[in-house]
Amino acid sequence: MNRTLYALCGADRSRPFSPHVWKTTLSLAHKGLDYDTRAVGFTEIPAIENGATALVPVLRDGDILIRDSFDIALYLEKTYPDKPSLFGGEGGQAMARFIESWSQLTLHLALARIILMDIHDSLAPVDQAFFRTSREHRFGMSLEAVAQTGIEEQKTFAARLEPLRTTLKRQPFIGGETPLFSDYIVFGPLQWARVVSPKRILEPGDPVRDWFERCLDLHDGAGRSVTAA
Structure with missing residues (x-):
């Protein structure tokens, strides 16, 4: 095996939490491909593959280096066409582009506010300092102030x-x-929220929660390889 996935982790290197890395983790499992995971903290990302990226996931497949979870999925689909399809054709790929935009604009932004302090608290000290500075610049307020907005965000998230x-x-x-x-x-x-935060995001009986549980069970329980916070 000559395949490596770089995965963002906190102080506990056995708990990858990046939502984008989890997309790639299940994509690799879907294709039935073996790989090694290389755990990195926020401040270690610039050193990946001699400075090849500022973000994760990054997948090395032999001599090929692929960045971005969607690009990785496209690469896997093209390179391993004999394995189960990730898209089911061009229509599925187009649908996935729409889902990606909806997820980024709706789910990621809301969940970031809800679990921001939980992410911070899961990090090693050197990464906590980086995370605070970068996220306070991004949100234009302190982490604590963002977390206060997350209280209301959690109330409306189900809608x-x-x-x-x-x-x-x-x-x-x-x-x-x-x-x-x-x-x-x-x-x-x-999964990002499940791994880093004890907050209950999905209520029992919600069809979305039932679907999420089915996803956790996929590919021999790949999603359950990391326990809930």
């Missing part, structure tokens, strides 16, 4: 999932009867 909830009342996965990369796109941020 943001209504389009997904309606879909999952009709079918077991976003991809239909079986999961596709679109499922992994949405799984990523919810």
